[in-house]
Amino acid sequence: MKKENTHTGIKILFSFLIIITCFYLYGRFINPYSLKVKEVAIIDKNLNSDYNGLKIVQFSDLHYGRTTNEDTLKKIVKEINELNPDIVLFTGDLFDSNNINNKDEEKIIKYLSQIEAKVFKFACLGDYDLKNENRIKGILENSNFIILDNSSKLVYYESNTPINFIGLTNDEKIKELYDNEYFNITIMHQPDLIKKVDNTSIAFAGHSLGGQFRIPFIGGLRKKDGAETYIESYHQVKNTKLYISNGLGTEDISLRFFNSPSITLYRLYSN
Numbered sequence: 303m304k305k306e307n308t309h310t311g312i313k314i315l316f317s318f319l320i321i322i323t324c325f326y327l328y329g330r331f332i333n334p335y336s337l338k339v340k341e342v343a344i345i346d347k348n349l350n351s352d353y354n355g356l357k358i359v360q361f362s363d364l365h366y367g368r369t370t371n372e373d374t375l376k377k378i379v380k381e382i383n384e385l386n387p388d389i390v391l392f393t394g395d396l397f398d399s400n401n402i403n404n405k406d407e408e409k410i411i412k413y414l415s416q417i418e419a420k421v422f423k424f425a426c427l428g429d430y431d432l433k434n435e436n437r438i439k440g441i442l443e444n445s446n447f448i449i450l451d452n453s454s455k456l457v458y459y460e461s462n463t464p465i466n467f468i469g470l471t472n473d474e475k476i477k478e479l480y481d482n483e484y485f486n487i488t489i490m491h492q493p494d495l496i497k498k499v500d501n502t503s504i505a506f507a508g509h510s511l512g513g514q515f516r517i518p519f520i521g522g523l524r525k526k527d528g529a530e531t532y533i534e535s536y537h538q539v540k541n542t543k544l545y546i547s548n549g550l551g552t553e554d555i556s557l558r559f560f561n562s563p564s565i566t567l568y569r570l571y572s573n
Contacts, residue, residue: 329515329557334369336562337550339381340535341569344543346503348485349572352461356570359387359419362491362508363428365551366397366410369558375413378550378565383418385567388459389467390419392447393508393547394428394491396438407441414445421459423447426469428491428509429528450489454479473498492528493546496539504570505544507532512548516561 359382364370370378382390396410417423425447431438442449450469457465466484470476471491476498480486486502493507510529513522522533529546537544550563 325559326557329559333558333560333562334552334556335374337374337377337381338562338564339385340564340566342536342545342566343569343571344504344545345571345573346485346543347572348503349570350461350463350465350485351572352463353459353465354571356459357386357388358391358506358568358570359385359389360391360393360506360545360547360566360568361550362393362547363395363511363549363551363553364392364397365395365430365549365553367399367402367406368552369556370551372409372413374550375410379413379416381565383416385565386420387418387567388420389457390417390423391489391506392423392425392442393489393506394426395430395508395549395551395553396428396441398430398433398553407437411441411444414442414447417445421457422455422467424455424467424469424489425449426489426491427451427471431491432471452479456484468502470495470499488542493532493537493544494528494530496532496537496542496544499542500540502542505539505542506547506568507544508547508549510534510546510549511553511558512546512561514552514555514561515557515559518560522561 425442452471452475454466454468457467466486468479468486468488480501488502488505490507492509496505510533513533514524516522535546548564
């Protein structure tokens with residue numbers, strides 16, 4: 303009897319180890335590389351009708367050098383260009399590793415420079431970017447991105463009425479940046495910063511990685527500073543539509559569960 307119980311225990315333990323191993327292999331080598339392209343229509347009655355159909359592509363949280371590498375970056379750029387965007391937004395965290403060398407920088411610049419946008423390529427800074435601020439700014443600027451670091455840029459595209467793109471790094475200049483009557487679109491890294499913003503119609507953020515580990519019907523599990531309140535892909539925050547990217551890489555732990563990296567194409571409409 304004891305022998306049978308021992309064999310049963312061994313079988314249970316062996317089965318448990320197989321399940322754990324399968325979950326690890328999926329989270330480490332499959333899910334982080336299952337890139338998805340999402341498409342979302344944004345309807346806002348305050349948008350000038352001249353901008354109907356404007357295509358904005360967002361990508362975020364590359365974290366190059368962890369689960370993203372030259373091959374995945376090449377694929378990401380190809381996917382973005384196939385969407386033929388008018389405007390491209392990068393919402394922060396280019397890399398977080400001190401092991402990124404000059405050759406890695408050259409590769410990043412090479413591929414980010416190949417991203418094509420009819421109007422502009424905008425970027426804001428993430429928390430990891432701020433740790434290597436000058437280096438990151440140099441890479442993004444050499445890749446033809448306009449960095450919106452607590453600053454704004456008026457975009458006129460086939461219209462005499464501009465859209466005001468605002469990039470937030472923190473809340474230091476919020477009052478000044480939003481003292482206008484434009485249709486404001488905000489890009490930020492940490493989505494919880496939206497709590498400090500009133501006068502923006504649309505906001506795009508990253509940082510949460512969709513919770514990084516997700517359970518069906520429950521959602522993202524991982525909350526962190528700057529993404530404790532807003533984690534999921536869409537939130538209505540007062541009068542603002544907040545869209546959060548799932549990101550492309552991984553942070554701290556090189557694993558994703560039921561949460562594919564993604565690029566998002568947004569099409570804007572006035573009605």
